[in-house]
Amino acid sequence: MSTETTAPQRITVGDVEVVRVVEWLGPFAPATDLVPQSAPQMWQDGGAHLAPDHYDPARGLAVMALQTWVVRSAGLTVLVDTGVGSGRDRPASPHFHRREGDLLGDLTRAGIPAQDVDVVVNTHLHADHVGGNTTGADGEWAPAFPNARYLVPAADDHHFGPAGGYGGNRSPDDRLLYEDSIAPVHRAGQTRLWDGTLRIDAHLTLESVPGHTPGSGVLRIASRGERAVFAGDVLHSPVQILNPSCNSCFCMDPVLAAAGRRKVLERAADERELVIPAHFAGPGAVRVRRRGGAFGFDPAA
Template structure:
């Protein structure tokens, strides 16, 4: 279990599923291989495997302890979910709750769950199956979800989405049950988790995509969810994955948040990076570069 402390806030990386590869052309269909080759020296083999041409990612949750609260940022894929059009997220059977227990957290200990956005690999452990019903995994938690995403992905609203059928069942089995249980907080402008943690909008990947900013003492960090799917996007921030609902918005949000991180010496914690898992960055002309990797290796 990898843990670091920033100011008075403790961050633990809880792995749901270890690093695995997915075809580069599926994740980044509009980014030519030549762009990846230009950064091979530091992307391979940890983040991109040139021989198989696969990007590598990990499924994980950030466990944050702050001001006496136990907070989870994103909840992964979850066990037993039916995902007919996203088969690599279907029918997981992992020991995620065991990993949380080894980090000293029982489901009833969790005070807040933050879903940086509503995608199947970020809301899955919101619920577990009991007596053939999906129920909140964390019975005492408030689930913090952007209203923009709640409304966008609610099938009752019949929105036309880029993801289309890939999102089948996600809202129904992983979002609606916690809302019906009265445990959701649907925020619109921003949401203060506590004195050191704040949720702000960063739309583009989804309409309600958000980031969690940490400020404690002289330390700064930002949990960026899927603002980045690969560290390639530090060096090439205009590159977008196939999952971005609005690429123009996503590029603008990525540049804004990374610019803030570079200017404030803030640790950037994406949702899916294997290896070190997070990095401090610096400006590199109109782009960004790794200044120092974190200690989550």
């Protein structure tokens, strides 16, 4: 596998090409707020593994990215998550509320016009993973990728949709994100709900890893003996590789989330999968290795 340092960053996994499209990168939140089970010493002990790419020790802030990954495989162009989007009402999320992103422009500049996208994968239905699903103004939202199938986890669709989130008195943001980023795709007939596993093509497979949300999933690549896994929010920061029992503040089922994280890390170490989480800054991807009964990691190379 090879990684180019020019923008946009490109990675090859066998016959599959991966293009990184970064919406935003920088210090995000206090590290111990992002991962509440972590102690400041965990971040400090991470040393050069965490700072400066993933941790700002002077301010105690986690460094993160908002980004979309484009996968070109067997003639398909696949987007993995679509970021925050533009002009979305997210009153409970100051970082995302009324943010003005330019995913479509960023993709076009990377040589990926919207009409060429065949598949959109939402690893889960949080605001920073679905906002670019649709485009529009004044509440008139339509699919941003007119020729794409949108692969949406069925358990998340139930939870955040009218049958779950609306009736369960959950965050108003849950209703808002569903109405502006998911429901319009349903109405257009472009959604496919999935659960368990779903084979997209000869190289790409979706697998459920519930915990962060009820339907959280990962996308695996296997091509010519090389492997990678788009881990979504199974991992928010590499500190969770060093301390896999530590969940992010956004994980809905802590027990399931920690168990799923460990399984993903074990498989990545054993099968030499390149791990590509949704929010890692720095090179965006890491190599996980076993370190006794724990795990370590190295930047992608």
